[in-house]
Amino acid sequence: MHRILATIDPIAFSLGPIDVRWYGVIIATGIIIAFLVGQREMLKKGFHPDFLTDLLIWAVPLAIIGARIYYVAFEWEQYRANPAGIIAIWNGGIAIHGALIASVIVAYVFTQKRNTSFLKVADILAPSILIGQAIGRWGNFINQEAHGGEVSRVFLENLFLPDWIINQMYIAGAYYHPTFLYESLWSLAGIIILLLLRKINLVRGELFFFYMIWYSAGRFFIEAMRTDSLYVIGELRAAQLVSVVAIILALGLLIYRRVELKKPAHYEDM
Template structure:
């Protein structure tokens, strides 16, 4: 018997309600992001409460944005039964939708608090990308977000542990572990952001955010092209690939403009 048969997406049941590994893993990533952002906020002279207060309403709005984004591009699936829009437990959250909604919520929050929007984003993005890396393992537990067909020998040549290889077998066919590709890409991005952030007088406020957007968009563009569950625009364009290109170009332009034309303050790690 393969190890795959022992992997259950349900972690445990509580009062008759199944608690899935997906939810546990996603929440764990979010908690880590909050902890990292809170510590960094204190280092740059902001309050830990600023991060906590934002998460109380920014996080729910991000989830709503992730759901609306997914539903918008899968409307045919919900048109005849719109009540299913609220059935989040059945799946259907898009990371890009959550990120965009979260950014809008953060802009409103920082304006009300009198905090620099770009500095707040810089504080958040390392935690966001490592949370994304962790969250992809929720996709693994749900046996979703995988790529096209491959052979078992291909996966074995990647030196993957057997439990990953076994779980990439869906309906008798092995698939690219695109969840793993993106998770590893995000871990590398997390390390890169931490290294860059530690360089004294190197990054100006906002630039860490632009680097995050460029890094994630670059990886997502290529990985999305391998997936079998993409959202499509006009049945010809993968939505996430198109958005990745747009975001990468915008972030690159803003990075160049901010570094060459504007003279904002350097990002510092010293407490005021």
């Protein structure tokens, strides 16, 4: 018989009446580490030291807004009766696909304004995006959300997980799939592969396309395990639909550029 320990307090610390939650701390940590890794490569590629900072000033807040809009759009029946709740982001309800879509749009517009190749910047930052995602998923772990279906404790122990993870997956009297962990580890594997692919000097854009394919493939299968999915119609999960579209788009662009571009730029090209 295993003794269930207390779950992790979602509040990291308090500043007077303000509670600072682990979720926000973890997300911020992911952004900072992703920035540091991306900045190092940006400087190696000759970018101005302020370029990435200027991009993130726009991308981060708009990504949060995009994540909220995406979530509200697929939960509109809930918010139509309570429109004031749309802005109550502190009560939860953001979706990473919304953040990614908004970030890509912001990055494209920003690079066009700076007369810089969007694909060049996207290639450089692809590993950083996965770093942010790999770290950020641990915020879901603290909140005991974004988990999969019910499993046994023995199942979790057979995954060789430490007790502090197993205990945190004990929610309302049952254990659940740690899908946050599956996605975090999938992202970590993607980071390693992307860093190795950098050495091959692929055609510009292909590192970013690989990111789209890798993350989307993993998300498609992991999403099928989750119990909190957003749905398009019936049992069609929004994240799976977006993942399939992203894979098709990335493969299409990769093949098109390989066939049509006679002298394409490569990753190492300045």
